[in-house]
Amino acid sequence: MSGFFIILTALVGLCVAFAGVYFISRKIDNYGFVDVAWSYAFAALAFFYALVGPGWPVRRALISSMAILWSLRLGTHLCRRVVSHHPEEDGRYAQLRKDWKGNFAPKMFGFFQLQAASVVLLGLAFFIACLNPEPQLHLLEIAGAILWLLSVAGEATADAQLAAFKHNKANKGRVCDVGLWHFSRHPNYFFEWMTWVAYAIFAGASPWGWLGIIGPAVILFLLLRVTGIPLTEEQSVRSKGEAYRRYQKTTNAFIPWFPKKSS
Known part of the structure; x- marks a missing residue:
């Protein structure tokens, strides 16, 4: 075939x-x-x-x-x-x-x-x-597999932290800013993107492997500009209002990093 x-x-x-x-x-x-x-x-x-x-x-x-x-x-x-x-x-x-x-x-x-x-x-x-x-196996494939493992673990952790936060009725209407969500407004999206980077690295060891970069490139565009962060943030602002706007001012949208001090 x-x-x-x-x-x-x-x-x-x-x-x-x-x-x-x-x-x-x-x-x-x-x-x-x-x-x-x-x-x-x-x-x-x-x-x-x-x-x-x-x-x-x-x-x-x-x-x-x-x-x-x-x-x-x-x-x-x-x-x-x-x-x-x-x-x-x-x-x-x-x-x-x-x-x-x-x-x-x-x-x-x-x-x-x-x-x-x-x-x-x-x-x-x-x-x-x-x-x-x-x-x-090539070294790139081994590196890709290791990065994949870390990325899947990171995404699963972010999802579990958000689910636990929402499960607590005392947090209704509040913004989740605990765990990985303290360092990024969308750590689940970040680690999902890193998973695609891992696949691209893995494919890089094969002929025509450079085409593997299409995956993380498209995912990054979708997350940052189309159906990922833009729509999610619009919905968050509609549902949480000023609390989420404050969160936007202090916390990175995508790449996890230490939050800024609220002015």
Whole structure:
């Protein structure tokens, strides 16, 4: 099976799957489930590449295991969050309903299809690694695996700290600024991005590995400029008001660092 046909098969399969998720989301009237589907889709993609890729089996098993474990952890975390709030929809999608009013259904269907395409684009690092026949691990691959482990642990810690903060009823309406959230307004996003950097480093040991940088580059753009921090912060300002504005003035948005003194 040629590389082009492998990618095309993956794209068609995911487009069909996301179309199904769209119709389910429409039926239950909660489009937040697209985040869950997006996260889990990487596990399916990595497994498919590992299954059909012609590369060294040990490398295929390692990169697919990294992707699958990350995907299942993030997907399960998001699924619990979306289900716990259902039928209340994530504020980002509630806002899109307003922004796309009058032409919402076709635009949202297109949005779901873009999610499918983004999974294939971002998963290029997995694909490249699964093509590499070299029968030994490169130092870049070992470094990528170590960074991946640290990044997944950091993201899981940030998610757990936020969940624990929200679970405490005394914190209702307050801004989470404890643990990693004391050093960044979005430590979960930072460590998620570092996970993609790890995949890019891992792929860098393979022919055409430089294409792996597409993943962290696209994720960084989305987090900083599109659906990540901008929409999340808009929602936080709407729900927490001045308290969140004070948090914005003292705490870095993305890279964890010591907070500034409040003026």
